[in-house]
Amino acid sequence: GAGVSQSPSNKVTEKGKDVELRCDPISGHTALYWYRQSLGQGLEFLIYFQGNSAPDKSGLPSDRFSAERTGGSVSTLTIQRTQQEDSAVYLCASSLGSLAVNTEAFFGQGTRLTVV
């Protein structure tokens, strides 16, 4: 597609439920990032996929968070047993290969998750 697409744009869920957030990166982009932005805060790194390499999961805040990227394209971020502190905007970004190859990351518009 023309840009990074995230769905849903808004999600309200009850505490304790599982949620899945989807990211469609720009076609051909091998790198995909998930970030979390809490209200009025900066971007918190969650996970990074690069091609077929093992993902960098160092930013996932707990084992309730997981992500996968199928076929090197679409990615799903799953949050199990959601808590109120999980409420945030979840941003996905993709880039054409390594940032060492003169590229920048293109961001989606985010999914606003509200846990009630």
Next chain:
Amino acid sequence: AQKVTQAQTEISVVEKEDVTLDCVYETRDTTYYLFWYKQPPSGELVFLIRRNSFDEQNEISGRYSWNFQKSTSSFNFTITASQVVDSAVYFCALSGGGYQKVTFGTGTKLQVIP
């Protein structure tokens, strides 16, 4: 470990004033990349600039300019003759060479008052 510090949380200026947004970074990589992104009220981050660690030349793009100084590990961003449309949150970011994640600062919220 990588770290980006944007000490200015919020800045307010009157339209047409110049404003500088500070960014200080930490990295052990000898090759790295620095970025600035703009997040307007609509929420979508917009890429502004990328610099690599080997190029310390300052860059100017219209009313925007960037001052990269390795000696002080800083990559500051100046907006000349600010406009109301410049109101946004600005993020500085860092990536190590090769296949590494991008680390963002906490952002500086700029408000330009007409």
